[in-house]
Amino acid sequence: MKHYRVAVLGNGPVGTLAALHAARQGHGPVLLLAADPPANADAEGGYRIEAVPVSLLALLLEYGIHPHLIGAGQTHAVRQIQWDSKTCISLPTPRTVHIHRPALEQALWQKLLQEPRIHLLLGEQSLQLHDAGVDSINGDNPNNWHADLLVDASGRAARTASTIDKSPQPWVARLFTLAGNTRPSGSFQSHIHSHFKLAALPEGYVYSLATPEVQNVVFVGRGKAVKGSAEELQQLLQGTQAEWVLQGLPGLAEFHSGIAHPVSLQWAASERSVLIGDAALARDILSSQGLSCGLSEALCVAELGTPQARTNFQQRQTQQRQLHATALLNQIRSCLYGMETAWQDYAQFIMQART
Numbered sequence: 001m002k003h004y005r006v007a008v009l010g011n012g013p014v015g016t017l018a019a020l021h022a023a024r025q026g027h028g029p030v031l032l033l034a035a036d037p038p039a040n041a042d043a044e045g046g047y048r049i050e051a052v053p054v055s056l057l058a059l060l061l062e063y064g065i066h067p068h069l070i071g072a073g074q075t076h077a078v079r080q081i082q083w084d085s086k087t088c089i090s091l092p093t094p095r096t097v098h099i100h101r102p103a104l105e106q107a108l109w110q111k112l113l114q115e116p117r118i119h120l121l122l123g124e125q126s127l128q129l130h131d132a133g134v135d136s137i138n139g140d141n142p143n144n145w146h147a148d149l150l151v152d153a154s155g156r157a158a159r160t161a162s163t164i165d166k167s168p169q170p171w172v173a174r175l176f177t178l179a180g181n182t183r184p185s186g187s188f189q190s191h192i193h194s195h196f197k198l199a200a201l202p203e204g205y206v207y208s209l210a211t212p213e214v215q216n217v218v219f220v221g222r223g224k225a226v227k228g229s230a231e232e233l234q235q236l237l238q239g240t241q242a243e244w245v246l247q248g249l250p251g252l253a254e255f256h257s258g259i260a261h262p263v264s265l266q267w268a269a270s271e272r273s274v275l276i277g278d279a280a281l282a283r284d285i286l287s288s289q290g291l292s293c294g295l296s297e298a299l300c301v302a303e304l305g306t307p308q309a310r311t312n313f314q315q316r317q318t319q320q321r322q323l324h325a326t327a328l329l330n331q332i333r334s335c336l337y338g339m340e341t342a343w344q345d346y347a348q349f350i351m352q353a354r355t
Helices: 013-024 055-062 101-113 230-239 290-298 307-334 341-354
Strands: 002-009 030-034 049-053 075-082 089-100 118-122 145-152 163-166 172-179 196-201 204-210 214-221 266-269
Touching: 002 013, 013 030, 013 101, 013 118, 013 290, 049 055, 049 101, 049 204, 049 290, 055 290, 089 101, 089 196, 307 341
Parallel strands: 002 030, 002 145, 030 118, 075 196
Antiparallel strands: 049 089, 075 089, 163 266, 172 214, 196 204, 204 214
8 A cells, every 4th residue: 555645636726736835845755636637728618717816926937837828917906896886996906817727727737747756546436535545445456545644625526525515505607708719700809808897786796807818707696697698698787787897898699608617605624634725615706816715725735744733724714714704794795786685595604604
């Protein structure tokens, strides 16, 4: 049976960075388990954009990932919102940069493949974990392994969690993407539309952001906020005076529509692993930059070698969950549609995260 000081479950940006950092800090060999390599950045629906702090670019440069590899363009210090009234206002914000998440996943994965101190175990069977870090599917299996520290970065699946708290009526995000090779008329330069824009809706919210090559428009919520056709969603924006989010852009019918995926607040606990990133706390974009928070946690993995260190880390995570829930509730209280049923149902669930 192979022994590892650290084993990481999940090959998203958070899991990959956790493995890379642990190896760099002398905790190798590190084991990384994943079902498959990350999807190619050019795969269908693979144009998801994330807003991250500018400081994250410096961290990525330390790992040899240049901003141009992940689609980073200009920095942003302003966001436009329509939240507590039907008037759009501009607010200053700490500087952020917009990046292509799939490109980040690929860039980190390539760095991981070049790291001899990281061992890979791929395939769905590798994720069927037993006995807190021991792969005991078959006693004679040459892939049997044991790890002193098991880190779960498997995202919302939280595969090693003993409990997962999620909304009984989860909100989902529906992504519309416009890029040069998805529009018949040719390339699309979105720099004049790239600021983060956010507008409240009766059953959710809509936001848009862009890089120089790609434009995202994302509808979040439930019911009419996410289920209609492109034409119906555009009518929803007009009916709520939120059509300014699409000002200067082609109609939604010209965008590529991706598959809806859950995005509402979720948290989990585990007795046999340390959960990080979305596995521990899947944040709502309304009050947090979930990717950057997860990457920050990934840098803590190398310092979690003792039970007391792990306890302290998990206590900080609980505090972060409570702060995030409080911020979300404040957002809902100030929302123009905060008393609508969808928002009140969500608020009732969020209150559980404060305990």
